[in-house]
Amino acid sequence: MRDTIPPETRKSDQEIVREENLKNLAAQGVDVFPHRVDVTDRIHSIVSRCRDMSAEALQADEVRVKVPGRIVAVRKMGRATFFHIADSREKLQVYIREDKIGKDLYQRFTLLDIGDILSVEGPLFKTRTGELTVMAESYTFLAKCLHPLPEKWHGLQDVELRYRRRYLDLIMNPEQAEVFRVRSTVIRQTRRFFDERGYIEVETPMMQALPGGALARPFKTFHNALGIDLYLRIAPELYLKRLVVGGLERVYEINRSFRNEGISTEHNPEFTMLEFYQAYADYNDMMNLTEELITGLAETIVGKEKIPWQEKEISLQRPWKRIKLLDALAESSGLSRERLENREEIIALASDLAPDKTLLSYGNALDVLFDKYVKPNILHPTFITHLPKEVSPLAKASPENPEEAERFELMMGGMEIANGFSELTDPVEQRLRFEQQAEERKKGDEESHVVDMDYVQALEYGLPPTGGDGIGIDRLVMLLTDRRSIREVILFPLLRPKQEV
RNA sequence: GGCCCGUUAGCUCAAUGGUAGAGCAACAGACUCUUAAUCUGUAGGUUGAAGGUUCGAGUCCUUCACGGGUCACCA
Numbered sequence: 001m002r003d004t005i006p007p008e009t010r011k012s013d014q015e016i017v018r019e020e021n022l023k024n025l026a027a028q029g030v031d032v033f034p035h036r037v038d039v040t041d042r043i044h045s046i047v048s049r050c051r052d053m054s055a056e057a058l059q060a061d062e063v064r065v066k067v068p069g070r071i072v073a074v075r076k077m078g079r080a081t082f083f084h085i086a087d088s089r090e091k092l093q094v095y096i097r098e099d100k101i102g103k104d105l106y107q108r109f110t111l112l113d114i115g116d117i118l119s120v121e122g123p124l125f126k127t128r129t130g131e132l133t134v135m136a137e138s139y140t141f142l143a144k145c146l147h148p149l150p151e152k153w154h155g156l157q158d159v160e161l162r163y164r165r166r167y168l169d170l171i172m173n174p175e176q177a178e179v180f181r182v183r184s185t186v187i188r189q190t191r192r193f194f195d196e197r198g199y200i201e202v203e204t205p206m207m208q209a210l211p212g213g214a215l216a217r218p219f220k221t222f223h224n225a226l227g228i229d230l231y232l233r234i235a236p237e238l239y240l241k242r243l244v245v246g247g248l249e250r251v252y253e254i255n256r257s258f259r260n261e262g263i264s265t266e267h268n269p270e271f272t273m274l275e276f277y278q279a280y281a282d283y284n285d286m287m288n289l290t291e292e293l294i295t296g297l298a299e300t301i302v303g304k305e306k307i308p309w310q311e312k313e314i315s316l317q318r319p320w321k322r323i324k325l326l327d328a329l330a331e332s333s334g335l336s337r338e339r340l341e342n343r344e345e346i347i348a349l350a351s352d353l354a355p356d357k358t359l360l361s362y363g364n365a366l367d368v369l370f371d372k373y374v375k376p377n378i379l380h381p382t383f384i385t386h387l388p389k390e391v392s393p394l395a396k397a398s399p400e401n402p403e404e405a406e407r408f409e410l411m412m413g414g415m416e417i418a419n420g421f422s423e424l425t426d427p428v429e430q431r432l433r434f435e436q437q438a439e440e441r442k443k444g445d446e447e448s449h450v451v452d453m454d455y456v457q458a459l460e461y462g463l464p465p466t467g468g469d470g471i472g473i474d475r476l477v478m479l480l481t482d483r484r485s486i487r488e489v490i491l492f493p494l495l496r497p498k499q500e501v
Numbered sequence: 502g503g504c505c506c507g508u509u510a511g512c513u514c515a516a517u518g519g520u521a522g523a524g525c526a527a528c529a530g531a532c533u534c535u536u537a538a539u540c541u542g543u544a545g546g547u548u549g550a551a552g553g554u555u556c557g558a559g560u561c562c563u564u565c566a567c568g569g570g571u572c573a574c575c576a
Contacts, residue, residue, distance in 0.1 A: 080533035151512040261575045
């Protein structure tokens, strides 16, 4: 186990030096935890404004700045020092010399360490090598960094430390900070996308007495005053459709759902999902909307129709491929349609592929085959449609084939990104589907859908034909930033807590 | 949960079973346009934890902890 001793009980020599430097600063009358600071500029704005100005122009304009930043590199040469300050985006060089700033302030600067935060005031100039630089005429101490920063050249590499102390990752690895800017852009633009289309954003319960809307195991918790068990939601779906019953014809929600499952490069126990529902629409409309949303995001973030993905390229050129599940299976597994429709044979086949899996229904079995033969090989966005009705208890059956649902899953980069369908609106049918799920549960399938009679009652008041869709935001961000692990796009992914020894 | 890999100085990494090293960072000194600054010198370690084998273990064995990957579970 690493890092088991709390920092306060074991200090490196470097940490002791930093503490001493802080004490010395305080002894010199420096306010080491200042309340307020006047800054007029940011590194980013200075760089973007003045990077391309000539040395002469800078001098003529006498551009003065007062800019805060963290010291990330120091090059001391006797009575003059160059150092770089940085934020999570960019660096800016500062030149400080004893004859400009005075002996006392220059001496005091030796009490500052790499990692400290300060603000620097002075005019901008260009060095001989042409680098934009602040000539420090004064500086203000803003915060002490009591630990040495990771290595300046390689940054912070240790994956575990990067997740546990994400702030260090953000300080040391600007390209990582960029991932989270992209994430913010995805969410902001998604909101705008739906707002522009007459949707309203809503918030529905994350604590639910009956966890429904997906086939998954929930987290359980307890409400003291009511004395009842509650579950963290596995999906907002059933509440959002209640709102459509209530006449909110277009609703969306972006927020966390929670599933009590294994952790992998594509699964975090809490994850951000976008769900949207539109009255008077069906699953085809939802596929179209999904295409529009994602191509729009890619255009903003990547700037083109081909996005880099793990040494390859994903083409987002529309229209995206739409193929029935059984056809996709037939294509890539070599099994004929006849055999694929033979329930017993498929179940037996899937049992061989997934021997640990008990309770194999035909629908589950197709799923096993799909995960094995089709999913890993899908690079470009593809809608897999007409999934088995028995694994789609909330979707309308297909008119052509009552065993299939008017449902799609969007796959790309080997991942499932979206899942949508024509919502089942018939309350009698819905009740029947719930009862079938209850049978599965009795057999021991913990992921079967719970019976939610309150939801059935809502349907009894009339849900118009409605299309619904859920998109995994984390996975979408993975695709748009070319990250292979979901932990790279979640600021604080779930890790097992460290034990104190 | 199975299997594989990793854990060594603050960080990035070395080290045939035989005295634990380097670079960066730190400390002391030189140095007023450097930029992975340079030069000289110094210090820094319970090698993730606990056992075991051995004359001798960072290295081999066992168990455990945490992480990564993969398969399974799981949308």
